[in-house]
C-alpha cells in the first residue's frame with residue numbers, strides 16, 4: 001500500500017507543475033519524437049544512414065557514450081568532497097549526484113543501443129541466456145558495470161526518497177555501504193570504458209596507458225560542471241539550499257582536475273611529437289590535419305582553448321567566486337571536455353584507418369537526430385526525477401499528501417457531517 | 420530483392436525446433452528444467468519481440484536463446500541449416516546449399532603471398548566477391564590491394580587502395596594485397612562481447628551471422644582492416660549468387676553484421692584452393708596445410724624468407740608474405 005501511494009505521489013508530482021515546467025517537458029518530448037523518427041529510419045535502412053563506414057566504424061554515438069560515462073561517474077564521485085568538507089546538505093548533494101548519474105547512464109545505454117547493428121539480439125549479453133564473452137571482452141565488462149551502477153544508484157535514490165516520503169529516517173545500514181560502494185563503482189565504469197579503447201592494439205592513438213587516468217581527470221571536470229550550474233538553478237527555483245562555499249570548493253577541485261588533465265595531455269603531446277614515430281600520425285590528424293584532411297582541427301583547438309581558459313578561471317579565487325565567470329568556466333569545461341572525450345577521442349583513433357586510408361567522418365542528420373532524442377530523453381529523466389525528489393527531500397511532500405479513493409471514502413464516512 | 424525473410428509463428432514449423440532448443444542449464448538446474456525455462460522465456464519474450472521487431476528483416480524467433488553454434492547438438496544444426504536453405508532458396512529463387520563441413524584433424528591452414536610477383540590487377544578481389552557472395556551494393560570487398568611506392572617500402576600511411584587497375588603495374592610501385600591474416604592470437608576474437616566470432620580448429624577465424632550483434636568491437640580491434648560491416652541491406656542479384664555455401668562462410672548475410680575472409684572455408688575444407696589462389700594470373704598466391712611437411716606452403720617457408728605484417732603486435736598471422744625472386 002505504501003509503495004503504491006509512493007508511486008501515486010510520484011505520478012502526481014510529475015503531472016503537476018508550472019507552465020514553464022510543462023513547456024519544458026513538451027519541448028523534450030518533441031525532441032524525443034525527432035530522435036525516434038531518426039532511429040526508425042536507421043532501423044529500417046541500417047547503419048548506412050550514419051556516416052560511419054568500415055574505415056571509421058565508430059562515430060558520434062560512441063563518442064557521446066564515452067563522454068556521458070564520464071558525467072555519470074563524476075556525479076557520484078562528488079560525494080567524496082561532500083563528506084570530507086561536511087557540506088550541508090550532504091544528503092541532497094548525494095541525491096542530486098545520483099539522479100544525474102541515473103540520467104547519464106540512461107543516455108549511455110541508449111547510445112550503445114543506437115550504435116548496434118542488431119539491437120534485437122541484446123539478450124546475447126544476458127549471462128546464461130546469451131553467450132556473453134566474459135571476462136575476455138571489455139564491452140561485456142562495460143555492459144555489466146554500467147547496468148550494475150545503474151541499479152546501485154536506483155536502489156540508493158529509491159530508498160532515500162521512499163523513506164523521506166514516509167516521513168521516516170533512512171536506514172543508515174543500507175544507505176552508507178551502498179553509497180560507499182558507488183564511489184569505486186563510479187571509478188570503475190569510467191576505467192572500464194577507457195580500457196575498452198585502451199586494449200585495442202590496432203589503434204595506437206588509444207593504446208596508451210595514459211588513457212584511463214585522462215578519462216578520470218576529464219570526468220572530474222565535466223561532471224561537476226553540470227552539477228554546479230544545477231545547484232544554482234535549484235536554489236533559485238526550489239527551497240533547496242547549498243552554500244556558496246560548497247560551490248566554490250567544487251570549482252577549486254575542478255581547477256586541480258583540469259590541471260591534471262592538461263598535464264596528461266601535454267605528456268602525450270610531448271611523447272608523440274618528440275619521438276616522432278609512425279604513431280604521431282593520429283595526433284597530427286587531430287591537431288594539424290594530414291594530407292589536407294583537417295575536419296577535426298578546429299574542434300581540437302577549440303577544446304584546448306576552452307580547457308585552458310576554464311582552468312585559469314577556476315584557478316583564480318576572484319573569477320572562481322564570481323558567478324558570472326564561474327558559469328562561463330562551467331560552459332567552457334563542458335564544451336572542452338565534450339569535444340575532447342567525444343569526437344576528439346573516437347575519430348582520430350580510427351583516422352587514418354589500419355591500412356592508412358583517410359576517411360573524413362562527420363555525422364549525418366540521422367545521427368544528429370538520434371543523438372538529440374537521446375539527450376532529450378536524458379534531460380527528461382533528470383527533470384522528472386528532480387521534480388519528484390526535491391519536494392520529497394525538502395519534506396514538503398509526503399504520504400499525507402497522497403490520498404487514494406479509498407482514503408477519501410474513509411475520510412468522508414468518518415468526517416463529521418458538515419452543514 | 421526487398422523480400423524479407425519470413426517470420427515463423429510460434430508453434431508453427433519455426434517453433435518445432437523448440438523442444439530440443441535448450442541452452443546450458445543454470446547451475447543447479449536439471450536439463451529438463453532448463454529446457455522448459457528456455458521454452459517459457461522464448462514464447463513469453465518471443466511474442467513481444469516478434470511484434471516489435473517485425474520490421475527487422477533478419478529476425479527469427481528460432482535464434483532466440485539458441486546455444487552457441489559450436490555447442491549445438493548435431494540434429495539442431497541440421498534443422499538450422501535446413502531452415503536457412505529454405506529461406507535462401509525462397510529469397511533467391513534458386514537452390515542454395517548451406518554446408519557445415521567440419522575442420523579436419525591435423526590441418527592448420529597457412530597462406531603465402533609472393534610480393535615480387537603480385538601485379539595489383541585485383542582479379543583476386545573480384546573472384547573473392549563472386550565466390551563469397553559479398554554485397555554488390557553497397558560494395559563489400561574482403562581483399563584490399565595496397566599500392567606502395569618502392570622507394571618507401573611497406574608504409575601504409577603512404578599507400579593507395581584506389582589506383583586504376585588498368586594501368587598496373589605502375590613503374591616505381593609494388594602491390595600488397597591484405598585480407599584476414601587468420602591470426603593465431605586474434606585480437607578480434609577476444610573483443611567480441613557475445614562470442615559471435617571465434618577460431619576454428621584448423622585456424623580459420625569465423626563469424627556467426629546469426630549471433631553477431633553488430634557492435635563492431637572486432638573491427639576496431641583488427642589491425643589489418645580485414646573485417647567489413649553490412650552497413651545497409653546487402654544486395655546480391657540472384658544470378659550472381661554462389662549457391663554452394665558454408666554456414667560459417669559465404670552464405671548470404673543480413674544487414675548489421677560483420678563479415679570477413681574465411682580462406683574460402685566452403686572450398687578449402689573439401690580440399691579445394693581458395694578462389695583468390697586459383698584466379699591469380701601470376702601465381703603469387705599459395706595455400707596449404709602448415710602441418711603437412713610436403714605442402715607447398717611448407718616448402719616456401721623452408722626455402723624462401725617469409726615475413727608477417729605488423730609483427731610487433733603479436734597477432735601471429737598464418738598469412739606469410741615473401742619475395743620469391
Ligand code: SF4
Nearest residue numbers: 599600602605607641
Ligand atoms: S586479421 Fe583481423 S580479422 Fe583476421 S584474425 Fe587477425 S585480427 Fe581477426
Ligand code: SF4
Nearest residue numbers: 611631632634635637
Ligand atoms: S560486430 Fe559482431 S563479431 Fe564483431 S565484436 Fe560485435 S558481435 Fe562480435
